[in-house]
Amino acid sequence: MMEVCGSSNVTLREFGSEQSLLSRPDGSASFIQGDTSVLAAAYGPAEVKVSKEIYDRATLEVLIQPKVGLPSVRERAQEQCVRETCEASLLLSLHPRSSLTLILQLIHDDGSLLSCFLNAACVALMDAGLPMSRLFCGVTCAIDADGQIITDPTAAQEKESRALMTFAIDATERRVMMSSTRGSFSVHELQQCIAVSQKASEKIFQFYRDSVRRRYSKTL
């Protein structure tokens, strides 16, 4: 059984986010975790192609654009993780036969990329005003060679890690909505990482609240 590490390793890097920075999309946000930074844009509800329409729900499409080259299988896998999380939290049945598009552009990758995509996606969807039943956030945990748990790892820490896990945590009940893992770990370690992620998500949700409060402070 692995021991939980001391609190020195369990920190979240510096966060930053800016909303409504692009004029064309309905909602846009940039999210920065340390040096990892991502730009998200949301369009919707808009017209949908007949081949893609669903009669009782909106069709959500997620596109992840890498910085160099064309999107490959890795981007498709990340798109699927983000799409499943968003579909579980958006109220899609309010807009049948419409399309919602979420585009994520990678600006710089320094670790914890999938959780940065999830956070940027949530803030962009909030900025677009799309109805959601719950907010979500992404947290990445890494287990290094000594068995210590590191949250929000940098790229160097990710490379040295034995296992890497990303969880999408929801805001209402702090439950796991999506998990994506790589590497080998025991059941105990998994549960510890989930508990750590749930604790860390509280900080992120407080950040969402603060940034939205600041945003609308002038109109109140």
Add this chain to the structure above:
Amino acid sequence: MKDTPLSNCERDFLLKAIEEKKRLDGRQTYDYRKMKITFGTDFGCCFVDLGKTRVMAQVSGELVTPKENRPNEGIMFFNIELSPMASPAFEAGRQSELSVKLNRQLERCLRNSKCLDTESLCVVSGEKVWQIRVDVHMLNHDGNLMDAASIAAITALCHFRRPDVGIQGDDVTVYSPEERDPIPLSIYHMPISVSFSFFQQGTYLLVDPCEREERVMDGLLMIAMNKHREICSIQSSGGIMLLKEQVMRCSKIASVKVSEITELISKALENDKKARKAGGKCGFAESMPQERITALKMDETPVEMTDVTDRANDIVQKAEAPPQTYPLQSLNNSSIYQDHCGDVVEISDSEEEEVVILHPEKADKAPT
């Protein structure tokens, strides 16, 4: 997704205003919008804001074998991505007409003008040369993508540093940025494109059209020039007929604009060099404006871990024990599956056999 079509009253209003020498945002005929150039964390990443149009360029390099007819020269590769983020009309993965046009114009502007010394990119003649790849992503389309893309591309090329290479006999070692400082590319001159839009069959002219103005224009003239007043490329599209005097006038205007823009680029590169030398963190995070109400930053925070071990142990104990696994044994040509009640069912490998339905009490054997 389809873009909202332009209404007739908008079109009439724009054309009428242009006839009276008025523009939507109050600019003069020859004015550019406010331009801002920022750099990312790593070398070769550059953002250009031209009014609301936003563009990102990233330069990367890798070692490849050179082309057969040019064994001494490096390779330059350009790619303009019209991201669906920039406009609802852009579709992912589809090579639209606009994307082909922009790609071709950027290639002519930068590659054919020989602004980059490709021979300095050669490492081992005929075997290994550097391939410099410039990816330009459109982030927000508010008109004049071509100018923004050309400024972003040339600025990113000036900003980029390639890894240092050492050659000992036949061995080539590429040093990482920690071992040896990366070296900049050798750029001869900076070609920058200036776009002119024409209205009412060439009667009226506007520099740096915004998105609305682009929709009602008749034709576009693009002149790529450097600050030494050398024209690198001219492209006229839209089928308008221009007089010689008009083209000469446009090139004079372009030379003035290009020198202003080149100065802005040099200043931005200087500031970035100073900031990096001073050792401060630079990049997207730092260039995020703090005084805006839409932006917020939070410092590094520790996460409380007091009851994490207890909660984790609790959950694991409460969960059911994982099911026991039994090894599979092969007999003859078929495989035997032993389910948790201990019944043995034979499943044949042959595809012609029927599907076996398993019941916990009794097992149906497939006819063998």
